Amino acid sequence: MRLKVILPDQILVDEEVKGVVAEAEDGSLGLLPKHIDFVTALVPGIIAFQSAEGEEFLAVDGGILVKCAADVLISTRKAVRSRDLGGLSRTVQEEFEALDEGERKTRSILAKLEADFTRHFLEMRLSG
Template sequence: MNMAQYMSVSLRLPTRLLFEGRARRLTAVAPNGAFGILPNHVDFVTALVPSVLTLCLDDGAEAIFGIDEGLLVKKGHSVSVAVLRGVQGDDLDSLQHTVEARFVQMDEEERQARSALSRLEADMVRRFADLQRPAP
């Protein structure tokens, strides 16, 4: 068996790549509790809950991310994480403030997008109703 010292990790958002690099350890939180992954961990898939995801990078530094719900897939020496929302922080204190500010902003943007979509759907329904009316 190939005993790796690190694993390739990618952390993706719907619109961009938040992190890609090598890590010696990953910790995250699934619906049934916190867990850790080392490079030679067995392959698996799990859902993630809103929490803090930490990486011990191959240079010994630590990277921390505030994430929303998502999915983690470990296969071989690669870990792919896809989350709805996420931000990177320097430490837990600054991460909390960043998460609060960014997620509130994202919530407002999502609310505006949902409102615009609802208006478009209502307009389309009205136009179809107009097409079904008999011509005078």
């Protein structure tokens, strides 16, 4: 069975696997090569799969999983791959901290833009 994990800017995984375990909105699911075809929404969590090198893990922030014939396609906005589940947890934590810092900076910039817009609007109103 072929697993393909697609991110907005890259293909993270594209290889043969023996099985996939993922977390959908209605619970955990296991996929083997002869599993029926279907589509499901994934929740943020861990996807486990058996590659040629052994068990590997992906942390995903949700997405869509499509099982079609011998292909398992996963589309997600963000994912991190690792063979070490503990290390994956640390990496995900670091990623979230970086995202949080980026969000703080973005919110600060937006607040300044809103304040400038409001100030200019009031100046125009007072002068007119």
